[in-house]
Amino acid sequence: MRLRSALLATTLMAAAPVAASATTITGPYVNVGGGYDLTQTQHASTWDAGSQSTVSSKYRHQNGFTGFGAFGWGFGNGLRVEVEGVYNYSEINHRNGAGVANNKTRGSDQSYGGLVNVLYDIDLKQFGIDAPVTPFVGVGAGYLWQHYNPTDSNFANGSRSRLGGTNGSFAYQGIVGAAYDTGVPGLQVTTEYRMIGQTFSDGAFKTTAYAPGGAKIGSGNTSFDHRFNHQFIVGLRYAFDTAPPPPPAQPYVAPPAPAVARTYLVFFDWDKSNLTARARQIVAEAAQASTHVQTTRIEVNGYTDNSSARGGAAGAKYNMGLSLRRANGVKAELIRDGVPASAIDIHGYGEAHPLVATGPNTREPQNRRVEIILH
Template sequence: MVNVLYDFRIGLPVVPYIGAGVGYGWNEIEKGTSFGFPSTQTKGEFAYQGILGVAYELGSMVPGLAITLEGRYYATLDPSFKDQSRVSPTVSQQVNWKPKNENVSALIGLRYALYTPAPPPAPVVAPVAAPALARTYLVFFDWDKYNLTERARQIIAEAAGASRKVQTTRIEVAGHADRSGSAEYNQRLSQRRADAVAAELVRQGIARNEIAVSAYGESRPLVPTADGVREPQNRRVEIVLK
């Protein structure tokens, strides 16, 4: 018989399986044992079988080895036996017999896989890239003020720390103002804001000659507004690491 088996892998050592097989089977009838048959004959017929079983894998002890318990239904096509039976010295008659050949069996056994699949490789965890350090930091101010808030000092400290980790050759500090005052006043106010941020950077350990300070007044708003409008996002100092 040639059998084909299919395992149902469920992630456990217990593996159910089904199978089917085809082949060739021989049926033999012995003289006189069945209805007084006159001769011993052997007939070959196409054979087939169905298989249902379960295997318990012993991989922890012997990789590839498993204990099996299975049931099989085996049968062949019905063989046909023919002969002449002598009734008397002068009289004979045709003897025909076409028996069925099928059986059900239960088997306990061992099976060994010659080529056990290699265990799956351990998942490769992609390295998590460190977040890129920002190169532009914004420090915001209250209306008509240039003194630094606690949050402003935190942002300046972050910029100072980042300048030590990236290839920084220069730090640009640019002051800005909103359009709520005159252009001349806003120019001076943006300068004071830029100077305050530069002084804090120096306090954080940045050399003064590495800092370039500039002031743009109300000429470069982050949010364009009409003249006289108080816009919080325009009251700022930009720190750019270069």
């Protein structure tokens, strides 16, 4: 019944909701815990030197507790290794089969030592479960010293016996538990069930018999079979390396292609309408662009600066004609580059709309131009 109740308590703790996500440990951590210890009934064989006989009996344990501290290392893939120091205490409240009826037994024992544990954290997300808990399982092996505090069995006939002694032996354990984040970086609450097994050598402990009235009548060695401790533990675990994992690499997004220009400028030498090599290159770029962007009409506008080979009013009229010749030259080049003539509109504006404001009769290279506009 006590074992069933303890298992139920551990299950309820494991099911308690928490509001944080589970954590897999990477790097060093420390772990402390404590809880209830339930030791199974032990079978004892005592050699009585006085009677030259072996007495078999059973020692029944009652309440107990356990505590441990551990230092470990997590490898980031769920696997952990830790070194643990442990202390166990258990009351002894009855002895059966001692050869004399109606005995009353009172005493206690304790064990202490160290174990090396290998554990594995189970990431529930790999099973499609997004739960704020990390179950874990583990095994351990080490060495424990078992010490029986003076344990007296008082019999109905007035005689009594006393068990005591200390002996060390190999120990092992199995671990099942779960860890919950607290919201504090690196800090987790744990709940665990542990089963510790321990072996003993023959004649490891001593029993002394006393007659009614207290006189010692003999002593002998006592051997125990396997010892099993069932433990239900609550603990705290702190991981020192709490840096969040690097964010997943973002998919590469190619930058958008540069926008195709819709206005191109072709410049001319003074009083010239013929295209230079650079001018032909710009016209070719405009013709190529017209095939890559939605274009319904190409506007070609010619301009001059306000200087002229003619003077006075004749100069302005001459420049108007020069601007048209420049526009027609660009149109002809566009047609050679594959642009349909029907898609091209030309205009000559003479000295109007300069790019750079100047004084009268000024030779300004940026005003001697043709603008190609893709509509």
